[in-house]
Structures are given as C-alpha cells and as structure tokens.
Amino acid sequence: MIARVTHILRSLIFVIFALILCSLVFQIAGYSASTVLTNVADGAFLRPGALAQSLRWALPLFITAVGVGVSFRAGYFNIGAQGQFYVGSICAAFVAEWLSGAPAFVVIPACLFAGMAGGAFWALWPGYLRIRSGTDEVITTLMGNFMAGLLLVYVTSGPLKDPSGSGQQASSRPLEAAYRISTSSGLSVTIVAIAVAVGLAMWLLVNRTTFGMLASLAGRNPVMVRWQGALLWKLGITSFLLSGALAGLAGTIEFLGPNGRIASGFLPAHGFTAILIALVANFSVAGTAITALFFGGLASAALYLPVMAGLPSAAIDVINASIALFITARSKLLDKVLRIGGHSS
Amino acid sequence: MTDPHAPALVCQNVSVTYGPVTALEAVSTAFDAGLIHAVVGQNGAGKTTFARVASGLVRPSGGHVAINGHVMRGGNVSAARAAGVELVHQSFALPPSFTVAEAMEFGATGAGRFFTRSSLFARWRPHLESLDISVDLGARIRDLPVETQQGIEIARALVTQAKVLILDEPTAVLSPSGIEKLFERVRRLKAQGVTVLLILHKIREVLAIADTVTVLRAGRLVEGPLMTTDVDGERLSRLIIGDASRGLAAVDAQALTGAGTVEHGPTDAKPVTAAPVLKLSSITTFGDPEGPALQDVDFEVRPGEIVGIAGVEGNGQRTLVRLIADFAKASRGGVYLGGHDINTQPLAQRRSKGLRIIPFERNTEGLSLSSSLWENWTARALLEKPLLRLVNPALLRSECDAALKAWGVRYDNVAQKAGALSGGNAQKVILSREIDRDAKLIIAAQPTRGLDIGATAFVWDALRQARDRGCGIILISSDLDELFDISDRVNVMLAGRIVGTFTAPYDMNAVGAAMIGAS
Numbered sequence: 025m026i027a028r029v030t031h032i033l034r035s036l037i038f039v040i041f042a043l044i045l046c047s048l049v050f051q052i053a054g055y056s057a058s059t060v061l062t063n064v065a066d067g068a069f070l071r072p073g074a075l076a077q078s079l080r081w082a083l084p085l086f087i088t089a090v091g092v093g094v095s096f097r098a099g100y101f102n103i104g105a106q107g108q109f110y111v112g113s114i115c116a117a118f119v120a121e122w123l124s125g126a127p128a129f130v131v132i133p134a135c136l137f138a139g140m141a142g143g144a145f146w147a148l149w150p151g152y153l154r155i156r157s158g159t160d161e162v163i164t165t166l167m168g169n170f171m172a173g174l175l176l177v178y179v180t181s182g183p184l185k186d187p188s189g190s191g192q193q194a195s196s197r198p199l200e201a202a203y204r205i206s207t208s209s210g211l212s213v214t215i216v217a218i219a220v221a222v223g224l225a226m227w228l229l230v231n232r233t234t235f236g237m238l239a240s241l242a243g244r245n246p247v248m249v250r251w252q253g254a255l256l257w258k259l260g261i262t263s264f265l266l267s268g269a270l271a272g273l274a275g276t277i278e279f280l281g282p283n284g285r286i287a288s289g290f291l292p293a294h295g296f297t298a299i300l301i302a303l304v305a306n307f308s309v310a311g312t313a314i315t316a317l318f319f320g321g322l323a324s325a326a327l328y329l330p331v332m333a334g335l336p337s338a339a340i341d342v343i344n345a346s347i348a349l350f351i352t353a354r355s356k357l358l359d360k361v362l363r364i365g366g367h368s369s
Numbered sequence: 370m371t372d373p374h375a376p377a378l379v380c381q382n383v384s385v386t387y388g389p390v391t392a393l394e395a396v397s398t399a400f401d402a403g404l405i406h407a408v409v410g411q412n413g414a415g416k417t418t419f420a421r422v423a424s425g426l427v428r429p430s431g432g433h434v435a436i437n438g439h440v441m442r443g444g445n446v447s448a449a450r451a452a453g454v455e456l457v458h459q460s461f462a463l464p465p466s467f468t469v470a471e472a473m474e475f476g477a478t479g480a481g482r483f484f485t486r487s488s489l490f491a492r493w494r495p496h497l498e499s500l501d502i503s504v505d506l507g508a509r510i511r512d513l514p515v516e517t518q519q520g521i522e523i524a525r526a527l528v529t530q531a532k533v534l535i536l537d538e539p540t541a542v543l544s545p546s547g548i549e550k551l552f553e554r555v556r557r558l559k560a561q562g563v564t565v566l567l568i569l570h571k572i573r574e575v576l577a578i579a580d581t582v583t584v585l586r587a588g589r590l591v592e593g594p595l596m597t598t599d600v601d602g603e604r605l606s607r608l609i610i611g612d613a614s615r616g617l618a619a620v621d622a623q624a625l626t627g628a629g630t631v632e633h634g635p636t637d638a639k640p641v642t643a644a645p646v647l648k649l650s651s652i653t654t655f656g657d658p659e660g661p662a663l664q665d666v667d668f669e670v671r672p673g674e675i676v677g678i679a680g681v682e683g684n685g686q687r688t689l690v691r692l693i694a695d696f697a698k699a700s701r702g703g704v705y706l707g708g709h710d711i712n713t714q715p716l717a718q719r720r721s722k723g724l725r726i727i728p729f730e731r732n733t734e735g736l737s738l739s740s741s742l743w744e745n746w747t748a749r750a751l752l753e754k755p756l757l758r759l760v761n762p763a764l765l766r767s768e769c770d771a772a773l774k775a776w777g778v779r780y781d782n783v784a785q786k787a788g789a790l791s792g793g794n795a796q797k798v799i800l801s802r803e804i805d806r807d808a809k810l811i812i813a814a815q816p817t818r819g820l821d822i823g824a825t826a827f828v829w830d831a832l833r834q835a836r837d838r839g840c841g842i843i844l845i846s847s848d849l850d851e852l853f854d855i856s857d858r859v860n861v862m863l864a865g866r867i868v869g870t871f872t873a874p875y876d877m878n879a880v881g882a883a884m885i886g887a888s
C-alpha cells in the first residue's frame with residue numbers, strides 16, 4: 025500500500041517537473057507561462073463543460089492505455105497501439121458498410137467485435153514473430169503503425185471513399201445516425217459503459233486471475249516462469265491479442281461515436297498518448313484511469329487554447345513531450361533525488 | 370610506510386538498516402593486515418552487508434570503517450577502491466551483455482576510454498592467463514558458466530593493486546577442485562601481502578584456509594576475529610547457530626563441520642522395491658547449450674529413496690535436469706514418470722504428475738528477484754490452474770506467509786521483493802515452494818549451496834522427510850560429504866554418462882577417482 029502511494033506520488037512529481045520545464049519553454053518562446061498554464065487548466069477542467077469534454081478524450085485513451093499496460097506488464101513492448109487503433113476502426117467501418125440496412129442492435133455489436141478482432145490481428149503478427157523467432161516487437165509494431173496509416177489512406181480514398189467529401193482529407197462515408205453510439209460531443213452512456221466494463225474486466229484479469237499474475241511474473245523473469253512449467257508463448261500471445269483488441273476497440277468507439285466516419289490520418293497521436301499514459305500509470309489499471317483523465321484534459325485543452333485564449337495548441341504537445349521525457353528519464357539519479365523512505369529501488 | 374601489524378580494516382560501531390530491517394548493529398572489529406580472515410554466520414546474519422559497507426557500496430547508518438588507518442567516508446566506492454579494497458560479489462555484478470574483455474576494461478577503469486577489440490584482448494589475455502582462467506575474451510558474460518564468471522570477477526578485482534580483497538561466498542559456486550584452486554590463489558595473494566576476507570559457510574573450508582574467523586549472528590558480532598588454531602568445528606558451529614546446534618544429528622554435524630570423512634549412508638535405509646517413480650532407459654539427448662549431451666543413460670529413482678549425483682560440474686548434470694524438465698530433448702530412449710512415458714509431455718504436465726525442481730540457478734531459474742515473495746511463492750500453484758481462474762491475493766499472501774514462517778525464512782513481509790532477501794533465505798523460499806505434499810519426484814540441484822549450516826541441516830531434514838513420505842529424490846551436489854550423508858546411493862556422472870554407482874559405506878577415493886575417470 026505505502027509502496028503504491030509512493031509510486032503515485034513519484035509519478036506526480038515527474039509531471040510537476042515536466043510542467044516546470046514547459047513553463048521554461050513557454051517563457052523562452054515569448055509567452056507567459058502562467059497564462060498558458062492557467063488556460064490549459066481552464067480548457068481541461070475548470071471552465072464549464074470542460075470535464076465532459078475531457079472525458080470524451082479520456083475514455084478511448086483509457087481503453088487503449090489499459091491494453092498497452094497488459095502487454096508491457098508481460099514484458100512485451102507493443103508500441104503499435106496506433107496501428108491497432110487504425111486497423112480496428114477500418115474493420116469496423118467495413119462491417120458497418122456491409123451490414124448497412126441491418127438493425128442497429130446487430131450492426132453495433134458486429135462493429136465492436138470486428139474492431140477488436142482487427143486490432144488483435146494487427147498485434148498478432150508482431151507477437152507471433154517475437155515469440156516464434158525473437159523478432160524485436162518494438163520494430164515490428166512500429167512498422168505496423170506506418171502500414172496501418174497507409175492502409176487507412178487507401179481505404180478512405182478507395183473502397184470506402186466518401187464521394188461527396190472535400191478534397192482536404194479523404195474519409196469514409198458518414199455512418200448512418202442509427203448506428204452512432206454517441207453524438208459528435210463524444211460522450212454517451214454506451215461509451216461510458218464500455219469503458220467501465222473494460223476497466224473492471226481488465227482490473228480483474230490483471231490483479232485477480234492466474235493469467236494476470238503469471239504474465240507479470242513472466243514480464244519480470246521469463247526464465248523462472250518457464251521453469252515453473254508455463255508456456256510463455258501462451259502468456260505472450262494472449263497479452264499481444266488483448267492489447268491489440270483494446271486499441272481496436274478504442275478505434276471502433278471513435279468511429280461509431282464522436283467521429284462517425286474514419287478519415288485518413290485521424291487522431292494520429294492516440295496510440296502514443298496511450299503508451300505515455302500507461303507508462304505514467306506504471307501499468308496499473310486504476311492509475312491508468314486517473315492518468316487518462318489528465319491526458320484527456322490536455323487533449324481537450326489543445327482544442328480550447330487557440331480558439332478561446334489565442335494560444336497555440338502546440339503548447340499541449342510541449343507538455344506531452346516533456347512528461348514523456350521525464351517518464352522515460354526515470355533514471356537512477358532522479359530516483360535517488362526523489363527517493364521517499366529510502367528503501368525502494 | 371604503515372605499521373605492518375596495524376589492522377588493515379577496522380570497523381567501529383558499524384550499523385546498517387534497510388527500512389525496518391536492521392542488517393548490522395554496532396559491529397566493532399579489526400582485521401590484521403596480511404592474513405586470511407573468514408567471516409561466517411547464518412543466512413541473513415549480515416555478512417554481505419558487512420562486505421558492502423567495507424567496500425563502500427553501502428553507507429552505514431552509524432559508525433565508520435577505517436582502511437589502513439584512514440577513516441573512510443561511508444558509501445563511496447571509488448574512495449574505498451583507491452584505499453585498496455575490492456569486493457567480489459556473491460551474486461555476480463558483471464554486465465551480462467559485455468564481452469569478457471569489455472567487462473575487464475570497464476571494471477578496471479570504470480571510465481569510458483577509446484579502445485579497439487584487439488587492444489583489449491592484448492591487454493587482458495595475459496592477466497587472465499596468469500590467474501589460470503581460460504576463456505574466450507570475446508564471449509559474452511551471460512553465456513559463460515558461473516565458475517568462469519567468478520574467475521573473471523576475481524581477475525577484475527585483482528587488476529588494481531588491491532590491499533584488501535573481500536570475496537563474498539566464493540566457494541558456493543565452485544566444484545571441489547575449483548575450491549582447491551581458489552584457495553591456492555588466495556594463499557598466493559596472502560604471500561604477496563594482500564589481506565583477504567572470505568565470507569564462507571562451510572566450517573571445513575574455514576578451518577582449511579583462514580587464519581582467523583569472525584562470527585556474525587542476526588546483525589551482531591558474536592565473536593572474533595578468533596585464531597582458527599584456537600577453535601574447532603564444533604565450537605564454531607555453536608557460535609554460528611547458537612543453541613540450535615544441539616538439535617543437530619551427530620552424523621549431520623559431522624558432515625557439516627567436516628570432522629572426519631562421512632562414509633555412512635542413511636542409517637535407517639531399507640531396500641526399496643516399489644516401482645520406480647522416475648526411469649530413464651538408455652537415454653541419449655541432443656546437444657545441449659548448458660552441458661554435454663547425455664549418452665546412453667540408464668537411471669532409476671524409486672519412491673522413498675534419495676539418489677545422489679556426483680561429478681565435476683559440467684559433466685551432464687544440467688542436461689539431466691533439463692531433460693527431465695523438458696528443456697533438453699531425447700534423441701533416443703524413454704523417460705518415464707510414475708510409469709507414464711513423459712517424453713513428449715510439456716513441463717506443466719510433468720509437474721502436475723508430481724515433478725518438482727529446485728534448479729541450479731536460484732536467481733534466474735528459481736526466483737524472479739524483482740517480483741514479490743508471495744508472487745514467487747505462488748507461481749507453482751498458479752500453474753496448476755487454468756489461466757482464467759480467479760485468485761485471491763490476500764489468501765495467497767497469508768498462505769505464503771505461513772509457509773515461509775514454517776521454513777524459517779528471515780524476511781520482513783511477503784510483499785517484499787525476492788531480491789531483498791539474503792542468498793540463503795532466497796533458497797529457502799524456493800524449497801518451501803517445491804517441497805510440498807503432492808511432490809513425487811524432487812530434483813534438488815545444489816540445494817544447499819550458499820546455505821548456512823543450520824539451514825543446510827534443515828534442508829537435509831526436509832529432503833529426508835520427503836523421502837520418508839515416499840518421494841523419490843535426485844540430489845545433485847558438488848559436496849561429497851552432503852551426498853554421502855543423505856543419499857541412499859550415489860551415481861557418478863562423467864561427460865554425459867553415468868560411470869559408476871556407489872552405496873554406503875562410501876569410499877571417498879573411489880568416488881573421486883570415478884569423477885575424473887581415473888578408475
């Protein structure tokens with residue numbers, strides 16, 4: 025318990041450091057750091073309606089990030105969430121197209137299922153290559169992101185092209201209203217329910233099942249788990265599939281919900297933000313929920329800044345980047361400086 | 370010039386705490402220069418902690434260390450090095466991905482300098498050869514057997530002109546001949562004026578090599594340094610484990626203290642006639658990365674017997690364990706567990722039939738050091754369940770707590786990382802996991818390596834009790850006294866074959882001869 029609190033505190037301190045660094049950057053760039061930060065806080069949480077907006081961004085991010093956490097815990101650095109997110113949304117879009125005309129209670133579940141299957145498949149082949157022949161999953165999943173991005177371009181300007189769309193950004197035909205699970209505001213009972221269900225199921229899986237415990241042991245020491253008789257490929261492939269499926273699910277939610285269509289290059293930072301969230305939360309499901317809300321707030325602030333405060337939305341990128349910097353630089357030195365209690369490592 | 374009789378290393382009221390754990394408490398002692406000093410004590414007594422303080426790795430929370438009369442600012446490795454103290458770790462600390470030459474260079478200078486592969490080779494080959502360590506300088510540390518890794522650690526420590534060399538349980542990973550070689554090396558160092566501190570568990574080794582002995586118990590200094598000429602094995606074992614030594618069976622005490630050669634086998638052995646729990650029939654394996662392939666091995670273990678495997682390390686003992694654990698594959702012959710052909714069965718299935726393994730490599734194969742104790746402990750039970758079965762961590766934690774208490778593990782709480790335990794305590798965690806009621810065949814690979822004499826006797830008792838419950842046990846050990854003390858018979862392995870079978874009363878010379886193929 026104490027260890028957990030310490031950990032959360034430590035992550036918080038990193039975020040605070042990151043904000044200090046950002047302020048420096050803002051000042052150097054000629055903005056008043058305090059203005060930027062108060063506007064970010066306004067945009068994210070304080071202004072009326074901000075919380076709903078932040079939640080809109082936080083929920084899909086949470087779902088993807090939980091999945092990322094599952095594979096990281098098992099010791100596999102699946103950084104292909106972005107690609108799995110895209111492939112999931114593409115599959116869902118195809119299914120919606122094929123089933124067009126069927127009742128919503130058929131189409132929506134079919135889309136959700138297809139999206140998860142698509143995302144899972146996009147994680148399956150890197151997982152298979154990793155486990156079968158040791159191919160570095162960081163490289164294959166990263167490659168998978170580019171492939172999925174191009175696939176999305178092809179699909180939205182080919183088979184699913186919206187002929188009436190403007191030339192600006194190729195996109196699929198808009199989804200019939202009956203099949204949408206939320207309005208463009210992006211918040212609905214269905215989406216909240218899916219996120220809560222995912223959260224509970226994953227919390228149970230990770231903390232309360234044989235699989236969760238063995239996978240996290242295997243992530244720390246696969247040799248020992250192998251000597252206990254575990255089939256590592258089973259744990260590994262399951263982790264890859266789960267993380268892919270959840271990213272695919274998030275892609276499907278964006279498609280069925282707020283976006284109502286898929287467009288080439290939409291939400292290009294989703295997967296990477298999710299990885300960042302998982303890292304900040306140290307792969308704990310509850311921590312991921314809180315962290316996702318924070319990053320959801322930043323995402324909604326990014327939209328608010330240029331419109332309401334006349335500040336560049338790139339400010340949010342700077343904040344994200346510096347948090348990423350500090351989280352990855354959780355070096356021995358910083359740890360030592362921040363050590364609370366003196367006996368954790 | 371410092372006074373030659375001045376102590377090389379002085380500890381003044383040294384205390385160390387790790388969070389709630391007191392590892393050392395007000396230890397004051399002094400080690401004379403130019404002698405070989407043994408430091409002994411039970412698992413968790415604080416020996417490693419002491420070594421770390423002396424070498425500047427740990428800053429004492431109280432007191433100080435003085436080297437050759439200079440008081441050291443605690444917790445400063447480079448200062449301790451500059452003063453001439455070098456430590457060879459219990460669990461090795463060489464970077465596993467380095468080559469031998471890189472590890473030597475890195476360890477010696479610690480700084481980044483430009484170098485070429487060949488210049489490194491040229492620099493370090495003579496040094497390693499002068500210490501009798503034959504190794505490919507381009508090999509990666511992680512691919513080397515532990516014996517060689519230790520050799521390199523020692524070589525690294527001896528690069529600088531070490532005045533005080535501390536070796537933390539150096540004999541634990543060595544074969545008897547390796548130990549002889551190490552002792553030779555240590556004596557040569559003494560002749561050169563180096564003060565050597567050896568952390569040891571085996572009383573026989575203490576009496577064989579050390580000039581003085583210092584005993585720690587539960588973080589406190591019990592006595593010492595005492596001249597080894599003034600103590601005998603029995604007194605020393607009493608100092609180490611306190612009153613518990615009275616509970617030792619006379620035969621065990623003899624095996625533990627090395628008072629005379631053990632020849633007896635188990636005293637109450639009766640011939641076992643039940644069908645074998647394990648049977649290997651003319652097994653030949655494919656080549657194995659961890660040792661020679663097995664050649665035509667016929668081997669049986671019956672319920673209720675302990676079969677010892679003697680042999681110089683690297684003669685197929687690991688392959689044997691790996692075969693039974695489904696890591697090495699048989700090219701010919703059959704493996705039967707409880708009468709079933711298990712040759713094609715995965716390890717999980719073999720384990721569900723009662724196979725238990727105490728593996729050679731405690732820190733990698735046996736435990737996940739960065740995971741909590743209770744996770745490590747429950748791994749075996751978890752693997753018998755389907756992957757999606759719900760578990761109750763609170764219950765598992767309390768079960769683990771009870772089991773570890775019953776095994777006398779010294780730990781703080783079950784959420785602690787396994788890596789925070791002392792070496793011997795870590796081994797007890799493995800034992801408590803693998804020796805359970807459902808075990809039918811227990812493979813114990815070096816189960817008492819690094820254990821204190823109390824814990825060693827404890828393990829022997831546990832193995833005997835498992836035998837009496839009807840378990841078949843394979844005991845692989847490089848300690849002949851241990852094998853002779855508790856095995857019902859002893860097989861000798863050489864180059865992947867079983868070259869001899871001996872029963873009590875054991876003939877040390879005959880077994881020794883078989884081990885090197887001189888019979």
Ligand SMILES: Nc1ncnc2c1ncn2[C@@H]1O[C@H](COP(=O)(O)OP(=O)(O)OP(=O)(O)O)[C@@H](O)[C@H]1O
Binds near residue numbers: 459780
């Ligand atoms: N990093 C650590 N964090 C917490 N506790 C520790 C740590 N290192 C050691 N301890 C505790 O301090 C005590 C002394 O440990 P130490 O490793 O010095 O024992 P030891 O005498 O070397 O034992 P062994 O013979 O088993 O190697 C033990 O109770 C151990 O659990």
Ligand SMILES: [Mg+2]
Binds near residue numbers: 416417459537
């Ligand atoms: Mg130790």
